Amino acid sequence: MKVHPREIYNLLLESSQTTALVEEVIIGLTWTFCRANGIGLCMSPGQATRTLPWSGTLVNQAIADLAPWLYSWDSYQATIAMAAINSVINSNSPLIDKAQPLTPKNSPNLAVFEHFLPLIRGKQVVVIGRYPGLSQYEQDTEISVIERQPSDRDFPDPACEYLLPEADWVFLTATSIVNKTFPRLVELSQNAKLVLMGPTVPWLAELADMGIDYLAGVAVTNAEALRQTIAEGGGTRIFETGVQYRVLELV
Known part of the structure; x- marks a missing residue:
């Protein structure tokens, strides 16, 4: 960093x-x-x-x-x-064209986890935020989820001080930028491979200097379908209609 x-x-x-x-x-x-x-x-x-x-x-x-x-x-x-x-x-951003498009076999909204699964098996993995459907990958590897509104399967926010420094991989939602938790979560994750992910990701190479190893953001594939899906209340549905996950390792 x-x-x-x-x-x-x-x-x-x-x-x-x-x-x-x-x-x-x-x-x-x-x-x-x-x-x-x-x-x-x-x-x-x-x-x-x-x-x-x-x-x-x-x-x-x-x-x-x-x-x-x-x-x-x-x-x-x-x-x-x-x-x-x-x-x-x-x-x-030229980074979007350099990034690898993901074509998952399973749920498009979980494409990032499917992509990284071969690398994270057997590792200590922390995910910030409970992604819909994530439980299917918790059976394949040891994942700890930190959630602001935790279920009985999740850890509450304060657990980040204990779990992140010990993690091998951290998947950090880019929404953390907006809610101002990004600086502290990145600081705590410096021993891990750190993936900044989600449709909120800004495609900036300079994030590497802050400790981000991978960007896992989206490219817009159908602007009008994306607009309509969001206007009609869509959540994970946008990955089926208007955006596609892409991954880029920052060096």
Whole structure:
């Protein structure tokens, strides 16, 4: 790690400088969609609200005005900012073309775990977040799941201080950037192979300097189907209609 992971917030703002205006924002049940230069995604906040004061005002605002919301502790503001930033970064990043497209045999939303399974068997593996269907891979390897709202199979947030330093592999959701847990989780995972994953991933090579070994983000394969799926409340369904996981090792 050459750069403190807390610098990711400055990196994202510097990497998304543009004069582009927001064309559309959709806050779906699971994903938030922003269209500007391109399409950017971010996982939506888990708790709904009726009182967003800026609803109906985002279209035609400058990305440069919304991007600083990433520093906000308001989860909706930070989510909008991340989706807007990704609409700039991920529409121009050459890394997406370099990354390996994943064509899983099983569930498309679990393609990353299927891809890495030969490497993680017999290893201490920690996954941040309970991914739907992940239990099928817990039978093949020793996986510990840290979850903000844990079930009886999961560990609560504070377990990260104990589990991550001992892990061989860590799969870190890019939503951690938005909820501000990214810097500490990356610090704790420096002894592990660290995979930053999910549709929220910004495709930036500079993340290697912060300790990220692999990016496992998505490429948009059908923009209109993606938009419709998110607008209709889709969660894991987007991997069947509008995006495809890709993996790139950062060197």
